Amino acid sequence: MDGNTSGEDGNDIDWNTEDELEIDNFTLSSSSSLTVPGGEPVVGCGESSSSPGPSNSKVVDHFIGMGFSGKMVAKAIQEHGEENTDSILETLLTYSALESSPQAQQQVDCNPCSSDNEGSFLDDFSDMDSFSDNEEIINPTSEKEKKMLSLVNMGYTVEEASIAIERCGLDSTVVELTDFIFAAQMARAEDVNFPLEEKPRPNHAYKKRKLLEYEMLKKKRQMRLGNQTTGEDDETVHLPNPMVGFGIPSEPCLKTQRNLPEGARGPPYFYYENVALAPKGVWTTISRFLYDVQPEFVDSKYFCAAARKRGYVHNLPLDNRFPLIPLPPNTIHEAFPLTRKWWPSWDTRTKLNCLQTCIASAKLTERIRKAIEDYDGEPPLGVQKYVLDECRKWNLVWVGRNKVAPLEPDEVEMLLGFPKNHTRGISRTDRYKSLGNSFQVDTVAYHLSVLREMFPNGINLLSLFSGIGGAEIALHRLGIPLKNVVSVEKSAVNRSVVRSWWEQTNQRGNLYDLDDVQQLNGDSLEHYMNLFGGFDLVVGGSPCNNLAGSNRHHRDGLEGKESSLFYDYFRILDLVKCIMSKNN
């Protein structure tokens, strides 16, 4: 398969449903003709009331007779006048539906994209602005109602929508209104005194906009799955024991075939990574968003001398995987033979624990030295336990008599499969941090190895949360030419590491490095995809800060400040799938 060609797997996917439009157009009345971002009018599909408006109380009786409350009917008539029965009915149906079940009104087929609608991408909220503007032109008398509909369609209550419009003004865009509501919601959630009168600060606007995207994505997901997802958030994804995924080099044939859900089939191939030991429900959510693909949980201790329990969600084939050669050292003593001389018999470790972003201090190693130096032979069991606990916790190795030490950065590089001195040149603290947040290259390469036969002429890669380029290095070491790489990484230090590696390895392709996944929208993606014909692979390991057990302060799950960027991975992947589907 050529790098620029699309696979056939995705051809049977129904890409044609007007998903975004269905999300936006919650209205139940056929009388509602709205203009969408692409400029095409969309007509609702519900029943309409086209009968001429009867006069006075007959209108009230008419709607009360249909089952609406008198109060609701009066309010609707007050808003639209007795003659405008279509609008009255539309409002009544909306209010009624919202009172019963807002979610129930969104039972629509929600395909990931609208292939006929130019520019109608989920991330592009300027579309929503224009949506409002167009409404204003078409039907200025119902502007408030339409804006309320847009807001309640996003999951806000009628009360929240009404207050937002009242406080921000009728001229406000939908985005401004949602920003306002989010500011209030966040303030309530954090129990912070955030007066409703206070307009959201500009520097918070983008964050709240992201949260809006997240809410919409969640709804989109719920709609796609229908009632199946209701109440299933606590469903636990069980971790395999042993954690060997679908196979490891020493046991490669555990599973070679699987039936991917239809929505997961490429193009492009995708590969997502995060910590396996995340709070309950996280992997269920990740799996649901990523097209119901079951995660592959792998501990990198089966690939190298250090544990690294990670979950990988991908749509790659499973057969004919092969490991990177040479195989990395598999035990501590193989990796660090000089430690063997000083290693006490009562330290039975053969593997290191997970390599993290911080290391033990010199004072701790000094305390350990003092704790054991008084004993000529083996220290008492209590001392042994203290020392072993600290050694396991901080991944200490024996470097002298009674002397333990943390791993040096270049040793961490080696264990994780990076080239020697890959991160050299940045501060020691940054090296540990960047390495601790990176892929284990051999593990990732084993999964990606199936791409080598498919892309002999090279690959176009979209690398999100690139870090220090673990995915790029894995592909390079696999012998897969990197034709075009769009690498998105927030840290300038990490970007410089990847750029330096790119130049030192004499890559013939093109590296485009960007700094913020949140600013990667449909337009920029289309730009790059038109430039070189689409992406073959979308890789990303979004921040784990709020998922990792080591985080004592903000282990907030996928709703955490950093870890919520997972939804940007999904958003961008979904956009790429949409654009590629549209272009084929």
Added chain:
DNA sequence: TTTAGGATGAAGTCAAGC
């Protein structure tokens, strides 16, 4: 301002024992 050191547990998995 940058860098490094030190103090700070909870949440979850797993195996053993009952």
Added chain:
DNA sequence: GCTTGACTTCATCCTAAA
């Protein structure tokens, strides 16, 4: 089945020194 304890965890915040 349940309980218990051992074990593990891509970290954050504050302070001091350079």
